[in-house]
Amino acid sequence: MALSCARNVIVVGDLQQLQHIAAKGASERARPAPAPSYDYGRHSILSSIIERFGTDLPRTMLREHYRCDPAIIDFCNKKFYGGQLVPYTVSDPDNRALIVVRTAKGNHMRQHVGGRINQREADVIAEEVLQEFCSDTRPEDIGVVTPYRLQVDKVAEALVNTIQADTVHKFQGREKEVIIMSTVLDETKNGRFGVEFVDNPQLVNVAVSRAVKRFILVTNYDMLPASRHLRDLVQFIQYQDPEHGVFDSAVVSVFDLLYKEYSAVLRPLAARLQNTSKFASENIVWTLLLEILAEATYTDLAVAQQVVLRNLLPDLSRLTAQQMAYVRNRATVDFVIYNRITNVPVLAVEVDGFAFHEADPLQRVRDGFKDAICLAHGIPLLRLPTTGSGEEHVIRQKLATAILD
Numbered sequence: 385m386a387l388s389c390a391r392n393v394i395v396v397g398d399l400q401q402l403q404h405i406a407a408k409g410a411s412e413r414a415r416p417a418p419a420p421s422y423d424y425g426r427h428s429i430l431s432s433i434i435e436r437f438g439t440d441l442p443r444t445m446l447r448e449h450y451r452c453d454p455a456i457i458d459f460c461n462k463k464f465y466g467g468q469l470v471p472y473t474v475s476d477p478d479n480r481a482l483i484v485v486r487t488a489k490g491n492h493m494r495q496h497v498g499g500r501i502n503q504r505e506a507d508v509i510a511e512e513v514l515q516e517f518c519s520d521t522r523p524e525d526i527g528v529v530t531p532y533r534l535q536v537d538k539v540a541e542a543l544v545n546t547i548q549a550d551t552v553h554k555f556q557g558r559e560k561e562v563i564i565m566s567t568v569l570d571e572t573k574n575g576r577f578g579v580e581f582v583d584n585p586q587l588v589n590v591a592v593s594r595a596v597k598r599f600i601l602v603t604n605y606d607m608l609p610a611s612r613h614l615r616d617l618v619q620f621i622q623y624q625d626p627e628h629g630v631f632d633s634a635v636v637s638v639f640d641l642l643y644k645e646y647s648a649v650l651r652p653l654a655a656r657l658q659n660t661s662k663f664a665s666e667n668i669v670w671t672l673l674l675e676i677l678a679e680a681t682y683t684d685l686a687v688a689q690q691v692v693l694r695n696l697l698p699d700l701s702r703l704t705a706q707q708m709a710y711v712r713n714r715a716t717v718d719f720v721i722y723n724r725i726t727n728v729p730v731l732a733v734e735v736d737g738f739a740f741h742e743a744d745p746l747q748r749v750r751d752g753f754k755d756a757i758c759l760a761h762g763i764p765l766l767r768l769p770t771t772g773s774g775e776e777h778v779i780r781q782k783l784a785t786a787i788l789d
Contacts, residue, residue, distance in 0.1 A: 397430035455481040499534035510542035527560035563595035
């Protein structure tokens with residue numbers, strides 16, 4: 385309709401940025417394209433016109449660049465534009481424009497129906513990146529991008545509301561003083577299957593070039609060796625700043641011991657593990673709880689494993705019919721910390737494996753029953769997802785709150 389009204393048309397665009405996403409089902413509903421160059425599923429207006437008219441179409445490249453720090457646009461210029469861009473920005477010698485943050489060893493990605501998540505990268509952004517590299521930037525001038533919609537939700541849960549998080553596709557056309565990118569993938573087989581999507585050259589170009597002052601790449605410990613464009617980005621940053629270009633995250637989880645490779649800081653705990661359960665994750669938490677409660681501060685407390693939930697409840701009158709049925713089916717709590725003098729429960733602790741809890745809709749319903757039951761009877765309940773981090777600190781915080789209450 386717009387073209388039909390014009391005598392002359394100028395189409396402005398960039399084929400090195402992300403292609404449009406066709407509306408779901410639009411191709412099936414539309415009539416067949418009269419020629420490949422008119423295929424709505426394959427083409428934007430710009431690429432359609434270029435394919436239709438080819439070399440007969442007058443074309444001009446807008447070469448002047450006014451957004452990014454010279455170091456940031458230098459990567460995009462060399463990698464995607466053949467060195468044709470002319471930056472008109474000036475670098476600040478005190479500004480670290482490009483940084484790689486790699487998570488601790490371990491496989492931190494999880495596969496969901498419809499996407500992938502990486503809780504560790506979200507924790508690293510919230511607990512380290514903002515403090516280490518964004519303290520000089522207002523929250524509203526920071527953006528977090530990631531290829532996966534589900535990861536956007538994980539990041540948003542961990543951040544203050546004024547920091548915007550979205551997919552790279554949704555961030556196209558926008559800019560922020562600081563851009564943080566979470567790549568999500570790890571080095572498992574499933575993680576490597578995602579490389580083609582995450583390493584898309586247009587996606588990488590858009591993500592990097594949204595940053596005005598600083599771009600921070602948060603990625604796995606091996607820094608995506610199976611990728612091509614992201615690997616070049618990492619090596620570009622290392623070349624620019626050999627000494628400080630890569631920052632090793634100190635955010636770890638006791639559950640990293642479940643992986644073949646884990647951070648060296650966890651080796652002492654690995655040597656002390658007490659194997660009383662068939663689940664390695666529960667053995668890790670059992671050992672951690674015993675060591676915490678051995679301290680003088682907690683001399684009145686003790687811990688028990690696999691406690692039948694019914695034994696913690698003085699009566700069932702506060703429960704719904706569904707909750708009563710759940711309790712009577714011999715539901716248990718992984719760990720209960722209690723006052724060994726009065727036998728009053730102080731804190732219940734559940735270990736939530738990803739596949740058995742977050743990725744299982746039926747188990748999430750059962751977990752909801754347990755949460756509501758404990759709440760109704762005033763029993764604090766701490767859930768420790770095996771995808772989390774900083775468990776010892778979290779346990780100590782919860783214990784301190786429970787004791788004061």
